[in-house]
Amino acid sequence: MSTTAQSTAPTGRRGRTLGPVLLDVRGLSVDYLTTHGPVRACADVSLTLRRGEILGVAGESGSGKSTLVTALTRLQRPPAVTAAGSVEYRPVEGEPVDLVTLSERRLRRLRWRDLAIVMQSAMDCLNPVMRLGAQFVDVIREHDRSMSTRAAKARTAELLRMVGIPAERAASYPHELSGGMRQRSLIALALACDPALVVMDEPTTAVDVVMQRQILAQLVALQQTLHFAIVFVTHDLSLLLELADRIAVMYAGRIVEIGSAYDIYRSPRHPYTEGLRTAFPPLRAPVRRMTGIPGAPPDLADLPPGCAFAPRCRYATDDCTTAVPALRPVGAQHVACVRTEEADDAR
Ligand SMILES: Nc1ncnc2c1ncn2[C@@H]1O[C@H](COP(=O)(O)OP(=O)(O)OP(=O)(O)O)[C@@H](O)[C@H]1O
Numbered sequence: 001m002s003t004t005a006q007s008t009a010p011t012g013r014r015g016r017t018l019g020p021v022l023l024d025v026r027g028l029s030v031d032y033l034t035t036h037g038p039v040r041a042c043a044d045v046s047l048t049l050r051r052g053e054i055l056g057v058a059g060e061s062g063s064g065k066s067t068l069v070t071a072l073t074r075l076q077r078p079p080a081v082t083a084a085g086s087v088e089y090r091p092v093e094g095e096p097v098d099l100v101t102l103s104e105r106r107l108r109r110l111r112w113r114d115l116a117i118v119m120q121s122a123m124d125c126l127n128p129v130m131r132l133g134a135q136f137v138d139v140i141r142e143h144d145r146s147m148s149t150r151a152a153k154a155r156t157a158e159l160l161r162m163v164g165i166p167a168e169r170a171a172s173y174p175h176e177l178s179g180g181m182r183q184r185s186l187i188a189l190a191l192a193c194d195p196a197l198v199v200m201d202e203p204t205t206a207v208d209v210v211m212q213r214q215i216l217a218q219l220v221a222l223q224q225t226l227h228f229a230i231v232f233v234t235h236d237l238s239l240l241l242e243l244a245d246r247i248a249v250m251y252a253g254r255i256v257e258i259g260s261a262y263d264i265y266r267s268p269r270h271p272y273t274e275g276l277r278t279a280f281p282p283l284r285a286p287v288r289r290m291t292g293i294p295g296a297p298p299d300l301a302d303l304p305p306g307c308a309f310a311p312r313c314r315y316a317t318d319d320c321t322t323a324v325p326a327l328r329p330v331g332a333q334h335v336a337c338v339r340t341e342e343a344d345d346a347r
Contacts, residue, residue, distance in 0.1 A: 012053055012245030019051025021090060022196055022229050024319040028085035028100075030071045038083070039301045041067040043253040045085070046327075051196065052227045056240030056261065058276060059250035062297050065233045069199050072231065073117050074099055074107055086094060089114070092196070094162075113143045116190035118183075118200040125186055126174040132160075132185055133170025136192060143193045153319070159188040163218055171310045180211040187219060191226065201233045216243055237273075249273045252298055252308035254324075259333030268325070269335040271313045271343055307337070315343040 030042035041064045049055050057065050060174075063263060070076040072087055087099040091114060099107065108232050119125050127135055136156035141147055147155070157167035164183040174182055183203060190198050193202065204212040220243065223230060234240060240247050248258040249336050257270035268274045275293035295312035304311055308322035313320070319338055327334040337343070 005336075016052065016224070016245075018053045018245070022051045022053075023049040024086075024088040024090070024096075025049075025072065026086045028068070028071060029083045029085060030067050030076065031081055031083045032067075033079040033081060034301070036301060040083070041080075041300055042071060045255055047058065047248060047255065047258060049197070049229050049231065051069040051229055052223075054223065054230045054232060054244045055143060056244030056247040057231060057233045057236045057250060058235065058240055058247055060235055060276075060293075062300075065235075065250055066201055067253070069117075069201055069231055069233050072099070073115055073172055073199050074102070076119065079297075081274040088331075089197075112139055112190075112195065113193040114195055115197045116193070117194040117198065118186050118190045118198065118203045120202040120205055126182065128174055130173070131170065132172055132174060132177070135283070135323045136160075136170070136189060139189060139192050157194070159192055160185065162191070162222060163188045164214075171286050180215065183207055184215055185212075187215070187222075191222065191228070194226065196309050197226055197231070199228045199231045199233075201234070203232075203309065205234075211257050212239075219243075236280050237264075237276045249276065253300060254308070254336065255327060255334075258327070258335045263332045267331070268332050269330050269340050269344070270337050271308075271315050271339075272309045274347075275312075305318070313339075315339045315346060 017299050025045060025047050027084050028045045029040060030043060031038035031040050045068055055291070057068065059065050067076070067080065070080070071082050075110045076082070085100065088109070090096040097106070133153065133156050136159065137149060137152040140152040141149070156170050160167050160170060161291065163183055164236050165188070169177065169181065175249055177185065181204060187203065204215050207215065208336050216239070232240065232244060241264070244261045246259065247261050247264045248255045249272065250256065251272050257268065261285055264273060272293070279292050293312060298308050305314070306320070306323055307325050310316040310320040317339065325336045325338050327336045
């Protein structure tokens with residue numbers, strides 16, 4: 001059965017009006033084909049993303065966040081294969097397309113111009129032997145052949161300035177920039193062709209906390225001006241509580257809770273979300289002792305029966321081991337837990 005988590009809310013945080021649905025993901029499953037058989041790292045994920053919305057994806061290391069977003073953008077590499085599901089992308093003009101089955105040629109046309117991705121490590125994405133500006137000009141001109149090199153250079157300067165990098169740094173090689181500048185230049189590059197969707201996989205893990213906050217503040221400001229949608233992946237729930245309109249929490253390859261950042265902050269309904277929230281308290285919350293979630297995430301090749309979180313869950317009973325719980329509406333969120341109501345009483 002497909003687990004569905006639709007957003008019907010027309011407004012996001014800060015009272016922003018969200019546009020129509022941009023991405024409609026249905027029953028997406030991704031397997032890693034290993035010598036011991038397939039390992040499902042993304043299981044039956046369904047979600048929608050609206051124009052201008054920021055969706056955060058949170059979860060511990062190994063929960064399947066990167067697998068999900070690389071499958072969304074069709075950037076997964078063997079041994080990963082999309083085993084089931086669809087990713088419907090609805091452009092402003094033209095018919096919706098399923099990114100899972102779209103031809104490589106049509107997909108190439110969508111990249112950068114419709115969907116752009118910012119990965120964890122700028123060094124893996126930037127060409128080390130090419131000056132920064134030349135890399136921008138290449139991307140800009142590949143998608144707009146009518147633009148002169150001169151105009152593309154002017155656009156590069158504008159993009160760099162947008163993220164607080166002096167335009168003359170276009171002449172630098174990536175290794176001549178600080179880590180923060182490299183990450184910011186990747187964000188600028190992602191915005192080069194004015195995409196409707198930017199997917200970001202831990203885009204600030206390589207920089208220190210102060211730089212991280214600066215980059216995120218800049219990102220929010222840009223997003224409010226340019227209105228692109230963001231799927232933002234991180235293990236740090238506190239960061240998403242500040243940034244995202246909605247948050248999807250992943251555990252063992254599944255979405256276990258999805259809801260508005262406000263609701264997830266105020267009243268997490270899945271015991272795993274509750275644990276994550278305690279492990280990553282909101283930045284502005286009073287200081288208190290941080291506690292991790294006891295135990296470790298399961299081996300995806302050897303999942304426990306029923307709810308994969310049950311062995312670590314303080315509310316678990318035998319009921320939890322009979323079947324994988326489906327996402328269901330609980331209050332304002334969707335939660336995959338059969339014990340939510342009982343856990344609420346115990347909280
Ligand atoms: N190349 C691979 N071969 C086999 N299994 C893999 C491979 N890459 C990932 N996996 C499996 O997929 C799971 C999810 O990995 P993924 O990188 O999507 O998690 P993540 O939540 O993004 O973690 P992180 O925060 O560490 O990047 C891993 O725990 C592992 O079991």
